[in-house]
Amino acid sequence: MNVETAIINAGGIPLMAKTGHSFMKRVLAAKPQCRMAAEMSGHIFLADRGWYGFDCSLYNAARIIECWSRRDSLEDDGPSFSSELERLAPSLPTSGEVKVPCAESDKLPFVAAITEAFSDYQCSTVDGVRVRFDVDGEYAGWYLARKSNTEEILVMRVEAKTEQALAQMMQIIEQRVSPILDISKLLNA
Template sequence: IGAVDEAGRFIYPDRLIALLADDVVGTEEGKDLLIYDVKCSMNVEKAIVAAGGRPMMAKTGHSFMKRVLAEHSDALMAAEMSGHIFMADRGWYGFDCSLYNAARIIELWSRTNGLTFSEELNRLAPNLPTTGEVKVPCPEEKKLETVEAIRLAFEDYDSSTIDGVRVRFNNDSTGEQIGWYLARKSNTEPILVMRVEAVDEKVLKALLMMIQQRVSPIINIDKLLG
Protein backbone atom coordinates (compact mmCIF):
# COMPACT_ATOMS: atom_id res chain seq x y z
CA ILE A 1 0.00 0.00 0.00
CA GLY A 2 1.08 3.58 -0.61
CA ALA A 3 -0.31 6.76 0.92
CA VAL A 4 -0.02 10.54 0.91
CA ASP A 5 -0.96 12.98 3.64
CA GLU A 6 -3.45 15.85 3.45
CA ALA A 7 -0.86 17.99 1.63
CA GLY A 8 -0.10 15.33 -0.97
CA ARG A 9 3.25 14.37 0.57
CA PHE A 10 4.34 10.76 0.15
CA ILE A 11 4.34 8.70 3.34
CA TYR A 12 6.97 6.00 3.62
CA PRO A 13 5.36 2.62 4.38
CA ASP A 14 7.31 2.07 7.60
CA ARG A 15 5.57 5.13 9.06
CA LEU A 16 2.21 3.53 8.23
CA ILE A 17 3.43 0.33 9.88
CA ALA A 18 4.18 2.23 13.11
CA LEU A 19 0.73 3.82 12.95
CA LEU A 20 -1.03 0.47 12.53
CA ALA A 21 1.13 -1.21 15.17
CA ASP A 22 0.12 1.35 17.77
CA ASP A 23 -3.52 0.74 16.86
CA VAL A 24 -3.61 -3.08 16.98
CA VAL A 25 -1.61 -3.84 20.13
CA GLY A 26 -3.89 -4.88 22.97
CA THR A 27 -6.89 -5.67 20.77
CA GLU A 28 -6.71 -9.47 21.05
CA GLU A 29 -5.92 -11.61 24.07
CA GLY A 30 -2.87 -13.82 23.59
CA LYS A 31 -1.63 -11.92 20.54
CA ASP A 32 1.03 -9.24 21.01
CA LEU A 33 3.71 -9.99 18.40
CA LEU A 34 4.33 -7.59 15.50
CA ILE A 35 6.75 -8.53 12.72
CA TYR A 36 8.60 -6.09 10.48
CA ASP A 37 11.51 -6.35 8.05
CA VAL A 38 15.11 -5.22 8.49
CA LYS A 39 14.70 -2.15 6.25
CA CYS A 40 12.10 -0.49 8.50
CA SER A 41 12.70 2.64 10.56
CA MET A 42 13.54 2.37 14.24
CA ASN A 43 10.25 4.22 14.74
CA VAL A 44 8.50 0.89 14.15
CA GLU A 45 10.16 -0.89 17.07
CA LYS A 46 9.65 2.17 19.27
CA ALA A 47 5.91 2.36 18.47
CA ILE A 48 5.43 -1.36 19.12
CA VAL A 49 7.21 -1.29 22.48
CA ALA A 50 5.44 1.92 23.56
CA ALA A 51 2.08 0.28 22.83
CA GLY A 52 2.99 -2.81 24.87
CA GLY A 53 3.68 -5.16 21.98
CA ARG A 54 6.62 -7.44 21.16
CA PRO A 55 8.68 -6.42 18.12
CA MET A 56 10.26 -9.05 15.89
CA MET A 57 12.58 -8.20 13.02
CA ALA A 58 12.47 -10.52 10.01
CA LYS A 59 14.05 -11.04 6.61
CA THR A 60 12.90 -8.78 3.77
CA GLY A 61 10.67 -10.39 1.17
CA HIS A 62 6.99 -11.08 0.55
CA SER A 63 7.33 -14.86 0.85
CA PHE A 64 9.50 -14.66 3.98
CA MET A 65 6.98 -12.39 5.69
CA LYS A 66 4.07 -14.72 4.96
CA ARG A 67 6.05 -17.69 6.25
CA VAL A 68 7.07 -16.01 9.51
CA LEU A 69 3.51 -14.81 10.10
CA ALA A 70 2.16 -18.34 9.55
CA GLU A 71 4.68 -19.70 12.07
CA HIS A 72 3.54 -17.36 14.86
CA SER A 73 -0.06 -17.70 15.98
CA ASP A 74 0.47 -14.87 18.49
CA ALA A 75 1.21 -12.32 15.73
CA LEU A 76 -1.13 -9.41 15.09
CA MET A 77 0.51 -8.30 11.86
CA ALA A 78 3.59 -8.51 9.67
CA ALA A 79 4.81 -5.76 7.38
CA GLU A 80 7.75 -4.62 5.29
CA MET A 81 9.22 -1.39 3.99
CA SER A 82 8.02 -2.17 0.46
CA GLY A 83 4.43 -1.53 1.59
CA HIS A 84 3.27 -5.14 1.97
CA ILE A 85 1.21 -5.23 5.17
CA PHE A 86 -0.28 -8.49 6.42
CA MET A 87 -2.95 -7.93 9.06
CA ALA A 88 -3.79 -10.92 11.27
CA ASP A 89 -6.24 -9.48 13.79
CA ARG A 90 -10.06 -9.26 13.81
CA GLY A 91 -10.21 -12.61 12.06
CA TRP A 92 -8.45 -11.27 8.97
CA TYR A 93 -6.59 -13.82 6.90
CA GLY A 94 -2.97 -12.70 7.08
CA PHE A 95 -2.52 -11.67 3.47
CA ASP A 96 -1.70 -8.22 2.11
CA CYS A 97 -4.85 -6.59 0.75
CA SER A 98 -4.34 -2.92 -0.12
CA LEU A 99 -8.05 -2.11 0.03
CA TYR A 100 -8.40 -3.63 3.49
CA ASN A 101 -5.23 -1.93 4.74
CA ALA A 102 -6.42 1.43 3.39
CA ALA A 103 -9.74 0.98 5.20
CA ARG A 104 -7.89 0.21 8.45
CA ILE A 105 -5.75 3.33 8.12
CA ILE A 106 -8.79 5.52 7.42
CA GLU A 107 -10.60 3.95 10.37
CA LEU A 108 -7.82 4.63 12.85
CA TRP A 109 -7.38 8.19 11.57
CA SER A 110 -11.12 8.77 12.16
CA ARG A 111 -10.42 8.25 15.88
CA THR A 112 -7.67 10.86 16.22
CA ASN A 113 -9.86 13.63 17.67
CA GLY A 114 -9.38 16.20 14.96
CA LEU A 115 -5.68 15.66 14.24
CA THR A 116 -4.66 15.79 10.60
CA PHE A 117 -3.15 12.65 9.14
CA SER A 118 0.35 14.15 9.20
CA GLU A 119 -0.07 15.26 12.84
CA GLU A 120 -1.00 11.73 13.88
CA LEU A 121 1.94 10.33 11.92
CA ASN A 122 4.35 12.81 13.47
CA ARG A 123 3.10 11.88 16.94
CA LEU A 124 3.98 8.21 16.47
CA ALA A 125 6.51 8.09 13.66
CA PRO A 126 8.20 11.41 12.92
CA ASN A 127 10.35 11.63 9.82
CA LEU A 128 13.91 10.82 10.87
CA PRO A 129 17.06 11.80 8.98
CA THR A 130 18.03 8.93 6.68
CA THR A 131 20.04 8.15 3.59
CA GLY A 132 17.11 6.21 2.19
CA GLU A 133 17.79 2.91 0.46
CA VAL A 134 21.05 3.11 -1.47
CA LYS A 135 22.17 0.56 -4.06
CA VAL A 136 25.90 -0.09 -3.76
CA PRO A 137 27.38 -2.05 -6.70
CA CYS A 138 28.85 -5.40 -5.65
CA PRO A 139 29.72 -8.43 -7.84
CA GLU A 140 27.44 -11.40 -7.23
CA GLU A 141 30.31 -13.64 -6.13
CA LYS A 142 31.48 -11.03 -3.59
CA LYS A 143 28.19 -10.29 -1.85
CA LEU A 144 28.35 -12.75 1.03
CA GLU A 145 31.99 -12.15 1.91
CA THR A 146 31.49 -8.39 1.73
CA VAL A 147 28.52 -8.45 4.10
CA GLU A 148 30.50 -10.68 6.48
CA ALA A 149 33.44 -8.29 6.37
CA ILE A 150 31.10 -5.41 7.23
CA ARG A 151 29.70 -7.40 10.14
CA LEU A 152 33.20 -7.99 11.46
CA ALA A 153 33.99 -4.29 11.10
CA PHE A 154 31.23 -3.56 13.64
CA GLU A 155 31.81 -6.42 16.06
CA ASP A 156 31.96 -3.93 18.93
CA TYR A 157 28.29 -2.99 18.34
CA ASP A 158 25.05 -4.93 18.68
CA SER A 159 23.83 -6.21 15.34
CA SER A 160 21.24 -8.46 13.72
CA THR A 161 22.23 -10.91 10.99
CA ILE A 162 18.74 -12.07 10.05
CA ASP A 163 19.15 -10.50 6.61
CA GLY A 164 22.61 -9.14 5.92
CA VAL A 165 23.80 -7.10 8.88
CA ARG A 166 21.92 -4.34 10.70
CA VAL A 167 24.09 -2.51 13.22
CA ARG A 168 22.41 -0.79 16.16
CA PHE A 169 23.88 2.37 17.67
CA ASN A 170 22.83 3.34 21.21
CA ASN A 171 23.37 6.40 23.37
CA ASP A 172 26.22 5.55 25.75
CA SER A 173 24.50 7.26 28.69
CA THR A 174 20.85 6.24 28.30
CA GLY A 175 21.12 3.06 26.24
CA GLU A 176 18.45 4.37 23.87
CA GLN A 177 18.83 3.71 20.17
CA ILE A 178 20.10 6.71 18.23
CA GLY A 179 20.60 5.14 14.81
CA TRP A 180 21.31 2.08 12.69
CA TYR A 181 23.13 0.93 9.56
CA LEU A 182 21.96 -1.83 7.22
CA ALA A 183 23.96 -3.70 4.59
CA ARG A 184 22.23 -6.63 2.88
CA LYS A 185 22.66 -8.39 -0.42
CA SER A 186 20.03 -7.98 -3.11
CA ASN A 187 18.47 -11.21 -4.31
CA THR A 188 17.86 -9.83 -7.80
CA GLU A 189 20.73 -7.44 -8.65
CA PRO A 190 24.55 -7.32 -8.27
CA ILE A 191 24.29 -4.81 -5.44
CA LEU A 192 24.21 -4.43 -1.68
CA VAL A 193 21.30 -2.45 -0.29
CA MET A 194 22.39 -0.02 2.41
CA ARG A 195 20.53 2.42 4.62
CA VAL A 196 21.44 4.60 7.59
CA GLU A 197 18.95 6.31 9.91
CA ALA A 198 19.50 8.52 12.96
CA VAL A 199 17.58 10.56 15.51
CA ASP A 200 18.90 13.84 14.11
CA GLU A 201 21.14 15.25 11.39
CA LYS A 202 24.15 15.62 13.70
CA VAL A 203 24.03 11.96 14.67
CA LEU A 204 23.49 10.90 11.05
CA LYS A 205 26.60 12.82 9.99
CA ALA A 206 28.64 11.22 12.79
CA LEU A 207 27.42 7.73 11.88
CA LEU A 208 28.24 8.23 8.21
CA MET A 209 31.78 9.31 9.15
CA MET A 210 32.21 6.17 11.25
CA ILE A 211 30.77 3.97 8.49
CA GLN A 212 33.11 5.58 5.97
CA GLN A 213 36.11 4.78 8.16
CA ARG A 214 35.11 1.16 8.70
CA VAL A 215 33.43 0.17 5.44
CA SER A 216 35.30 2.11 2.73
CA PRO A 217 38.32 -0.23 2.99
CA ILE A 218 35.93 -3.12 2.22
CA ILE A 219 33.75 -1.70 -0.57
CA ASN A 220 33.23 1.61 -2.35
CA ILE A 221 30.31 3.34 -0.59
CA ASP A 222 30.47 6.75 -2.27
CA LYS A 223 26.80 6.39 -3.22
CA LEU A 224 25.85 5.99 0.44
CA LEU A 225 27.98 8.92 1.55
CA GLY A 226 26.47 11.19 -1.10
Protein backbone atom coordinates in the same frame (compact mmCIF):
# COMPACT_ATOMS: atom_id res chain seq x y z
CA MET B 1 13.46 2.81 15.12
CA ASN B 2 10.55 5.17 15.74
CA VAL B 3 8.17 2.50 14.43
CA GLU B 4 9.73 0.04 16.88
CA THR B 5 9.28 2.57 19.70
CA ALA B 6 5.66 3.23 18.67
CA ILE B 7 4.94 -0.52 18.74
CA ILE B 8 6.42 -0.80 22.25
CA ASN B 9 4.52 2.28 23.45
CA ALA B 10 1.27 0.73 22.17
CA GLY B 11 1.94 -2.44 24.18
CA GLY B 12 3.23 -4.53 21.30
CA ILE B 13 6.44 -6.49 20.87
CA PRO B 14 8.42 -5.65 17.72
CA LEU B 15 10.04 -8.52 15.84
CA MET B 16 12.68 -8.27 13.12
CA ALA B 17 12.40 -10.62 10.15
CA LYS B 18 14.07 -11.01 6.79
CA THR B 19 12.88 -8.66 4.06
CA GLY B 20 10.72 -10.26 1.40
CA HIS B 21 7.13 -11.28 0.80
CA SER B 22 7.60 -15.00 1.47
CA PHE B 23 9.60 -14.39 4.68
CA MET B 24 6.95 -12.02 6.05
CA LYS B 25 4.13 -14.43 5.27
CA ARG B 26 6.00 -17.25 7.02
CA VAL B 27 6.51 -15.16 10.16
CA LEU B 28 2.84 -14.16 10.26
CA ALA B 29 1.71 -17.76 9.72
CA ALA B 30 4.07 -19.08 12.42
CA LYS B 31 3.26 -16.36 14.94
CA PRO B 32 -0.51 -15.82 15.11
CA GLN B 33 -0.04 -13.20 17.83
CA CYS B 34 1.80 -11.07 15.25
CA ARG B 35 -0.98 -9.01 13.63
CA MET B 36 1.01 -6.87 11.23
CA ALA B 37 4.31 -6.77 9.38
CA ALA B 38 5.87 -4.06 7.26
CA GLU B 39 8.96 -3.34 5.22
CA MET B 40 10.83 -0.09 4.67
CA SER B 41 9.74 -0.30 1.03
CA GLY B 42 6.17 0.41 2.13
CA HIS B 43 4.77 -3.11 1.93
CA ILE B 44 2.34 -3.75 4.77
CA PHE B 45 1.06 -7.20 5.70
CA LEU B 46 -2.04 -7.48 7.89
CA ALA B 47 -3.01 -10.70 9.65
CA ASP B 48 -6.56 -10.28 10.87
CA ARG B 49 -10.08 -11.54 10.34
CA GLY B 50 -8.91 -15.09 9.74
CA TRP B 51 -6.17 -14.21 7.26
CA TYR B 52 -2.57 -15.22 8.00
CA GLY B 53 -1.19 -12.05 6.47
CA PHE B 54 -0.98 -10.74 2.97
CA ASP B 55 0.23 -7.64 1.19
CA CYS B 56 -2.77 -6.00 -0.47
CA SER B 57 -2.74 -2.23 -0.65
CA LEU B 58 -6.51 -1.95 -1.21
CA TYR B 59 -7.36 -4.16 1.76
CA ASN B 60 -4.78 -2.44 3.96
CA ALA B 61 -6.04 1.03 3.01
CA ALA B 62 -9.62 -0.01 3.78
CA ARG B 63 -8.60 -1.47 7.17
CA ILE B 64 -6.60 1.63 8.10
CA ILE B 65 -9.54 3.87 7.18
CA GLU B 66 -11.87 1.63 9.18
CA CYS B 67 -9.61 1.72 12.25
CA TRP B 68 -9.11 5.49 11.95
CA SER B 69 -12.88 6.03 11.72
CA ARG B 70 -13.38 4.19 15.03
CA ARG B 71 -11.20 6.49 17.10
CA ASP B 72 -12.76 8.20 20.09
CA SER B 73 -12.58 11.79 18.90
CA LEU B 74 -14.12 12.36 15.50
CA GLU B 75 -14.63 16.10 15.86
CA ASP B 76 -13.77 18.25 12.86
CA ASP B 77 -10.81 19.92 14.53
CA GLY B 78 -9.19 16.63 15.62
CA PRO B 79 -5.81 15.51 14.37
CA SER B 80 -5.40 14.38 10.79
CA PHE B 81 -4.23 10.86 10.03
CA SER B 82 -0.83 12.09 8.83
CA SER B 83 -0.31 14.34 11.87
CA GLU B 84 -1.20 11.48 14.20
CA LEU B 85 1.19 9.16 12.37
CA GLU B 86 3.95 11.76 12.66
CA ARG B 87 3.22 12.09 16.39
CA LEU B 88 3.38 8.33 16.96
CA ALA B 89 6.41 7.66 14.77
CA PRO B 90 8.14 10.91 13.81
CA SER B 91 10.37 11.01 10.75
CA LEU B 92 14.07 10.61 11.42
CA PRO B 93 17.17 11.69 9.51
CA THR B 94 18.05 8.92 7.06
CA SER B 95 20.16 8.15 4.04
CA GLY B 96 17.17 6.56 2.38
CA GLU B 97 17.61 3.22 0.65
CA VAL B 98 20.88 3.11 -1.26
CA LYS B 99 21.61 0.40 -3.83
CA VAL B 100 25.32 -0.43 -3.95
CA PRO B 101 26.27 -2.48 -7.04
CA CYS B 102 27.53 -5.94 -6.08
CA ALA B 103 27.92 -9.17 -8.05
CA GLU B 104 25.74 -12.03 -6.82
CA SER B 105 28.77 -14.12 -5.84
CA ASP B 106 30.19 -11.25 -3.76
CA LYS B 107 27.08 -10.39 -1.74
CA LEU B 108 27.51 -12.80 1.18
CA PRO B 109 31.31 -12.32 1.48
CA PHE B 110 30.87 -8.52 1.55
CA VAL B 111 28.10 -8.70 4.17
CA ALA B 112 30.32 -11.02 6.24
CA ALA B 113 33.24 -8.59 5.93
CA ILE B 114 31.04 -5.65 6.96
CA THR B 115 29.74 -7.67 9.91
CA GLU B 116 33.34 -8.37 10.96
CA ALA B 117 34.23 -4.67 10.57
CA PHE B 118 31.59 -3.89 13.22
CA SER B 119 32.32 -6.85 15.52
CA ASP B 120 32.79 -4.43 18.43
CA TYR B 121 29.24 -3.07 17.95
CA GLN B 122 25.88 -4.62 18.75
CA CYS B 123 24.77 -6.26 15.49
CA SER B 124 21.70 -8.13 14.32
CA THR B 125 22.22 -10.62 11.51
CA VAL B 126 18.56 -11.50 10.91
CA ASP B 127 18.80 -10.05 7.38
CA GLY B 128 22.32 -9.00 6.42
CA VAL B 129 23.83 -6.94 9.20
CA ARG B 130 22.16 -4.16 11.17
CA VAL B 131 24.61 -2.23 13.33
CA ARG B 132 23.35 -0.35 16.38
CA PHE B 133 25.06 2.95 17.20
CA ASP B 134 25.11 4.43 20.69
CA VAL B 135 26.50 7.81 21.75
CA ASP B 136 27.35 8.24 25.43
CA GLY B 137 25.37 5.09 26.24
CA GLU B 138 22.23 6.34 24.46
CA TYR B 139 20.76 4.84 21.30
CA ALA B 140 21.72 7.03 18.30
CA GLY B 141 20.71 5.04 15.21
CA TRP B 142 21.53 2.12 12.94
CA TYR B 143 23.24 1.08 9.72
CA LEU B 144 21.95 -1.76 7.54
CA ALA B 145 23.78 -3.68 4.83
CA ARG B 146 21.95 -6.63 3.30
CA LYS B 147 21.96 -8.53 0.05
CA SER B 148 19.11 -7.92 -2.34
CA ASN B 149 17.07 -10.99 -3.18
CA THR B 150 16.17 -9.63 -6.63
CA GLU B 151 19.05 -7.47 -7.91
CA GLU B 152 22.85 -7.54 -8.05
CA ILE B 153 23.15 -5.00 -5.25
CA LEU B 154 23.66 -4.62 -1.55
CA VAL B 155 20.91 -2.54 0.03
CA MET B 156 22.20 -0.03 2.56
CA ARG B 157 20.44 2.43 4.80
CA VAL B 158 21.41 4.61 7.74
CA GLU B 159 18.92 6.10 10.21
CA ALA B 160 19.68 8.31 13.20
CA LYS B 161 17.86 10.22 15.90
CA THR B 162 19.54 13.50 14.89
CA GLU B 163 21.33 14.99 11.89
CA GLN B 164 24.50 15.26 14.00
CA ALA B 165 24.33 11.55 14.89
CA LEU B 166 23.73 10.69 11.22
CA ALA B 167 26.87 12.62 10.19
CA GLN B 168 28.96 10.93 12.91
CA MET B 169 27.66 7.49 11.94
CA MET B 170 28.41 8.09 8.26
CA GLN B 171 32.03 8.94 9.18
CA ILE B 172 32.40 5.69 11.11
CA ILE B 173 30.75 3.70 8.31
CA GLU B 174 33.09 5.31 5.78
CA GLN B 175 36.16 4.43 7.89
CA ARG B 176 35.11 0.81 8.37
CA VAL B 177 33.35 -0.10 5.12
CA SER B 178 35.16 1.90 2.41
CA PRO B 179 38.25 -0.35 2.61
CA ILE B 180 35.95 -3.33 1.91
CA LEU B 181 33.59 -1.98 -0.75
CA ASP B 182 32.93 1.16 -2.79
CA ILE B 183 30.13 2.83 -0.83
CA SER B 184 30.36 6.23 -2.51
CA LYS B 185 26.63 6.00 -3.37
CA LEU B 186 25.82 5.70 0.34
CA LEU B 187 28.22 8.45 1.37
CA ASN B 188 26.74 10.82 -1.23
CA ALA B 189 23.11 10.02 -0.39
